[in-house]
Amino acid sequence: MNPMKNVVLFGATSAIASAVARELVDTGARLFCVARDGEALEALLADLRVRADDPDGTRILGATADLADTDGHAAIWQQAQEALGEVDSVLLAWGTLPDQAACNASVDETLQAIHVNGTSAIALLARIAPDFEARGRGVIAAIGSVAGDRGRQSNYAYGTAKGMLAIYLQGLRNRLFFSGVDVVTLKPGFVRTPMTEGFNRAGALWAEPETVARGIVRAMRRGRDVAYLPGKWWVIMTIIRLIPEYLFKRLKL
Amino acid sequence: MTASWNRIPRVEHAAEVALGWRGRALPDVPRPVLAHGLGRSYGDVCLNPEASLLHTPGLDRFVAFDAATGELTAEAGVSLDALLRFAVPRGWFPPVVPGTRFVTLGGAVANDVHGKNHHQAGSFGDHVRALTLRRSDGQVLEVTPENTPEWFAATVGGLGLTGLIETVTLQLSPVRSAWMRAWSQRFESLEAFWELNAQAEREWPYTVAWIDCLNPGAGGRVGRGIYSGGRHATTAPRKDAWHERRRSIPLDPPVSLVNRLTLRAFNHLYYRQPVHATPRAVHHRPWLFPLDAIRHWNRIYGHNGFYQYQCVLPPAASKDGVQALLDAIAASGQGSFLAVLKTFGDRAAPGLLSFPRPGATLALDFPEKGRDTERLFARLDAIVQEAGGALYPAKDARMPADVFRQGFPRWEAFAAYVDPEFSSGFWRRVTA
Numbered sequence: 001m002n003p004m005k006n007v008v009l010f011g012a013t014s015a016i017a018s019a020v021a022r023e024l025v026d027t028g029a030r031l032f033c034v035a036r037d038g039e040a041l042e043a044l045l046a047d048l049r050v051r052a053d054d055p056d057g058t059r060i061l062g063a064t065a066d067l068a069d070t071d072g073h074a075a076i077w078q079q080a081q082e083a084l085g086e087v088d089s090v091l092l093a094w095g096t097l098p099d100q101a102a103c104n105a106s107v108d109e110t111l112q113a114i115h116v117n118g119t120s121a122i123a124l125l126a127r128i129a130p131d132f133e134a135r136g137r138g139v140i141a142a143i144g145s146v147a148g149d150r151g152r153q154s155n156y157a158y159g160t161a162k163g164m165l166a167i168y169l170q171g172l173r174n175r176l177f178f179s180g181v182d183v184v185t186l187k188p189g190f191v192r193t194p195m196t197e198g199f200n201r202a203g204a205l206w207a208e209p210e211t212v213a214r215g216i217v218r219a220m221r222r223g224r225d226v227a228y229l230p231g232k233w234w235v236i237m238t239i240i241r242l243i244p245e246y247l248f249k250r251l252k253l
Numbered sequence: 254m255t256a257s258w259n260r261i262p263r264v265e266h267a268a269e270v271a272l273g274w275r276g277r278a279l280p281d282v283p284r285p286v287l288a289h290g291l292g293r294s295y296g297d298v299c300l301n302p303e304a305s306l307l308h309t310p311g312l313d314r315f316v317a318f319d320a321a322t323g324e325l326t327a328e329a330g331v332s333l334d335a336l337l338r339f340a341v342p343r344g345w346f347p348p349v350v351p352g353t354r355f356v357t358l359g360g361a362v363a364n365d366v367h368g369k370n371h372h373q374a375g376s377f378g379d380h381v382r383a384l385t386l387r388r389s390d391g392q393v394l395e396v397t398p399e400n401t402p403e404w405f406a407a408t409v410g411g412l413g414l415t416g417l418i419e420t421v422t423l424q425l426s427p428v429r430s431a432w433m434r435a436w437s438q439r440f441e442s443l444e445a446f447w448e449l450n451a452q453a454e455r456e457w458p459y460t461v462a463w464i465d466c467l468n469p470g471a472g473g474r475v476g477r478g479i480y481s482g483g484r485h486a487t488t489a490p491r492k493d494a495w496h497e498r499r500r501s502i503p504l505d506p507p508v509s510l511v512n513r514l515t516l517r518a519f520n521h522l523y524y525r526q527p528v529h530a531t532p533r534a535v536h537h538r539p540w541l542f543p544l545d546a547i548r549h550w551n552r553i554y555g556h557n558g559f560y561q562y563q564c565v566l567p568p569a570a571s572k573d574g575v576q577a578l579l580d581a582i583a584a585s586g587q588g589s590f591l592a593v594l595k596t597f598g599d600r601a602a603p604g605l606l607s608f609p610r611p612g613a614t615l616a617l618d619f620p621e622k623g624r625d626t627e628r629l630f631a632r633l634d635a636i637v638q639e640a641g642g643a644l645y646p647a648k649d650a651r652m653p654a655d656v657f658r659q660g661f662p663r664w665e666a667f668a669a670y671v672d673p674e675f676s677s678g679f680w681r682r683v684t685a
Contacts (some may be wrong), residue, residue, distance in 0.1 A: 015273075040274050047314035050325075051339065055318075194273045194311070 001221050002139040002182060006084040008032045008077075010067055010124065011094025013040040015193035016143065019213030020091060025052045025060070032080040032087075033062035036094075067094050068116050070123040077128055086135070089220060090128060092121050092142035095161075097195045103157040110157050118161030122168045129172060132181045140176070141184035141220050142169055146228065148187070149237045152253045166226075173225060182223030188212050189233040205236075255306055258551050259295040260558030261621060261650045264302035264678060271308040275328055275419040279389060280307065285676035286389075288413045290357030291332060294364060295561040296650030297678030298412050304676060307417065309359055315339070316420055323425035324382060329359030329418040341537075345425035346485065348380040352593075354542050358421040364647040365410030365607040369459040369483070369541070372598035374426075376609045378409030379602075383422035386415060389674035393419070398603070407670035410604025412646060414671045414680055428485045431495075433459075433540050434532040435483035439524065443476035443576050450480070450596055457482035459541075464592040465520040466582050466617065475583045476576065478594070479528060483540055490534040497538055501548035509555035511620045516588045554620050561648035562633060563616035565597065570640035571613035577636045578615055585629045589617035605667040608645045616648065627651075646679055657683035 007024055009017050012033035021031055025048050033048070035041040041062055048060045061083045065076040081087055098113035121142055132138050147155055148162030166185050173183035190196065190206045212229045219227035228234040243251075255269060268282040269289075279286065287301035290309050300306075312330035319325075323345045327336065334354040336347060351366040360366075365378040374380075384396040386408055394416070396404045408415045440446050446462055453460050462480045470477025544550050551559070566574040575594065582588060593616045602609045619626055634656050637644065643660025644652045658664060668684070 039276055043274060043276075043314055043316075046316055050315035050318045053320065053343075055320075194271065197271055 002089060002223055004029055004089045004139070004217070004221060006030050006032075006087050007089040007091065008034065008080045008084070008087050010034045010090070010092045012062065013037060013044050014093050014095070015195070015209040016188065016191060016212055016216070017091065017093035018044055019209040020093070020216050021048055022051060022210075023213050023217045030059045030084055031061065032083050033060070034065050034067065034076055034080070035062070036064060036066045038064045067124065068120045070120055073124050073127045077124070077131075081131070087131075088138045090132075090138075090140050091216070091220070092124060092140075094121070095143065095195075097155070098157050100153070100155050100157060113157040114161045114164070116161075117158055118164045121165050125168060125172060129176065133176060133179045135181075136179045137181065139182040139184060139220050139223055140172070141186055141216065143186045143188065143216075144169070146187050146189050146233050146237050150240055150248070152251075154253060182220075184219050184224055185226045186216055186219060186229060187226065187233065187237075188229045189236070255289060255292065255300070255308075256558075257296055257299050257650075258293050259561060259618075259650065260551065260554075260556075261560065262297055262300070262302075262678065263558075264297070264300055266301060266306050267303055268305040269308060270305070271311050272330070272417075273311045275312055275314075275385075276393075278391065279387065279417065279674075282307075284389075284674045286417075287675060287677045288329070288359060288363075288417055290330060290360040291355050293353055293356045293360070294647040296646075296648065297682065298364065298646050298649070299360070300678045301676060302678045309357055312359075312419065323427060324422060325425055326383070326420055326422040327358055328420055329362075330357050332357055333361065337537075340425055341428070341431045344427055344429065346428040346537075348374050348424065348426040349377045350541055351377075352542065353545050354538075355545060358423070359413070359418040362409055362418055362421055363411060363413040365602060365604045365609070366647070367597070367609045369461045369595065371609055372454050372460065372596060373458045375598065375600055376410075376602050376607060378604055378607065380424045381405075381409060381421060381603075382424055383420075384408055385419045387417040387419050389416070389672050404670065406603060406605050407667055408604075410602065410607035411667065411670070412606060412677060412680065414675050414677065416672045416675060429487045430485070430489040431537055432486040432489050432493075432534050433483045433537050434486045435459075435481060435535045435540050436530055436532045437479050437481040437528040438530050439477070439479055439528055441471035441477050442474065443572070443579070445471075446476065446478065446480065446594065447572060453480065453482045454596065457484055459483040460595065462594045463523065464579065464594050464615075465524045466579055466592040467517050467520045467588040468524070469583070474576070475579045477524060478592075479524065479526070483532075483535070485537075486534055495536040495538075497546060499546055499548060502550055502552040505552050505556050507555070509557065509559075509620050510553045511559070511590065513586060513588070516590065519590055520588065557621045559621055560619045560626065560630070560650060561616060561645075562619060562630065563614060563645040563648040564633070564637045564642050565608065565610055565612050565614040565645070566637065566640045566642040567610070567612045568599075570642070571596070574636060574640040574642065575613055575615055578633055581632050581636065582617065582629070585625070585632070587619055587622065587625060587629055589619060592617045605663045605670075606646070606661050608643065608647070610643070612642070614645075616645075646683075649679070652683065654683045654685065 013035040103110040145162040147159040215229040282305040289306040309330035312328035316326040386394040464478040
């Protein structure tokens with residue numbers, strides 16, 4: 001079991017990461033939260049500090065950073081380590097849900113979507129991996145998506161980024177296994193977050209961020225390799241992956 | 254489609270958007286707008302037909318807590334359930350809670366809700382120390398009872414019409430355990446209720462009575478029931494573990510399960526339940542929020558929904574008025590699962606449109622039966638108006654405008670504070 005005592009959350013103001021933070025606060029963990037929007041980060045930190053009985057902010061820390069700007073990764077990672085001491089757990093949770101129609105109309109939009117959701121996360125993973133490798137323990141987790149399991153016309157720019165991230169994590173998992181570090185690929189299905197506002201979100205396939213957050217903490221503690229959240233998405237995606245391509249290309253998904 | 258708890262009226266909104274962060278401009282949706290929390294009110298105070306709803310449950314963050322004084326500031330979408338989970342283990346309790354903990358702080362302020370302890374603690378607004386109110390012109394008002402008393406009086410009980418409540422600062426009360434000491438006792442008639450009530454209110458901070466509104470008691474008149482009193486316990490029982498057994502009504506039954514037969518039987522059985530005249534330990538959840546243990550209990554009325562009818566009658570008219578209401582209900586043959594009777598304390602409420610006021614309040618629910626229900630309500634309205642009483646906006650889907658205006662004579666003074674870009678189905682209905 002990974003202890004998760006000193007945790008860095010990248011993209012902490014996302015609905016899922018915020019819910020993870022609340023889960024962790026109740027376990028007594030120390031947190032370093034990174035987000036782009038300073039006001040939102042302050043609101044998040046204030047909430048966590050109340051929940052943690054930490055009005056002075058000794059356990060609940062944070063800083064702003066635009067994680068799409070990979071040049072800033074070294075500095076924010078340094079800051080997090082200085083704030084927490086030994087970081088034993090990291091969660092990468094930033095991202096956007098790009099508009100596929102806009103991507104279809106613009107090469108720049110496509111590359112931007114892939115950068116924010118894929119390449120920038122890979123850049124941070126590459127940055128922090130040597131530190132975990134050197135210490136020989138801990139857990140690195142990143143939020144991918146079921147959308148990364150198969151390309152579909154409705155969101156394949158996003159899917160490409162998340163699929164690329166999943167393959168990078170696979171390789172990293174293989175590399176860090178030999179130094180005792182767990183690498184967890186998280187694949188949430190449909191979650192009721194601001195990211196998915198505007199969709200019709202009724203129905204059994206939609207989950208609350210709190211449910212997904214509990215699954216994330218459990219998967220990170222146990223050092224799971226790949227976790228579909230909730231678990232039924234493993235069944236759904238296994239079926240979807242099994243559909244032959246000559247049929248799949250004819251579907252309107 | 255967003256509905257209120259009783260599922261009447263069924264309306265469409267032009268837009269619905271979830272708010273995520275405080276301190277942001279109002280979203281760009283068709284005007285007018287209205288904040289909507291957890292939708293536990295019964296009717297259209299939380300609906301805005303053909304206009305827009307701003308869903309507030311995403312505003313669910315705490316802002317600050319002073320562990321020494323028990324003053325808590327939180328975003329308006331924080332539920333009382335979340336607040337209780339946070340506060341009770343730390344030895345604090347919301348000073349006023351309604352009959353369900355699945356309401357937001359914003360909703361509790363906007364409806365100036367009351368609880369079983371009104372005679373000692375007043376209403377929710379009596380414990381609010383500050384509010385932040387976002388107006389559609391971009392102003393954010395820091396509203397306190399001391400510095401901006403007129404905005405405070407308009408916003409507490411203001412049905413969400415004075416702007417978007419973003420944060421609420423609440424003074425919590427200290428408690429020593431999550432448990433209560435509570436007792437209950439049958440009474441045979443309303444006369445017996447009044448006697449019991451006068452005595453119990455002096456000693457017990459929480460009191461309430463359930464009335465069997467179908468089966469006559471002593472003297473052949475309806476008015477028998479069960480009286481309960483309680484207070485926060487100073488110690489937890491030795492076996493402190495308490496697990497809520499939550500049940501759920503999984504789907505709409507094809508017809509309402511509430512009909513003459515089931516009502517009569519239910520009321521009879523409920524009256525015959527074991528009572529405990531000597532106080533015993535009971536966890537605060539089942540005692541204060543009995544219906545919260547059954548998720549979606551509103552479904553028992555089927556797809557058509559139901560009405561709540563909650564009125565308050567001034568002290569001088571309380572005794573005759575409550576009997577007259579119960580007689581009228583019994584004569585109609587329509588009845589209620591849970592008829593609740595309670596007296597309010599002798600104090601003025603903090604809001605211009607606050608419902609609590611000295612007197613007795615009776616709350617009942619009725620299945621939707623079209624014409625029959627309308628006729629009964631018209632009869633009940635006449636008794637309430639005759640007595641100089643009022644109906645509770647948070648529980649209303651049908652009161653005529655004149656009943657509202659008579660019950661809330663300061664409504665015109667209040668109207669001056671309504672944000673020009675905020676409105677609700679209720680407000681348009683009673684001011685049109």
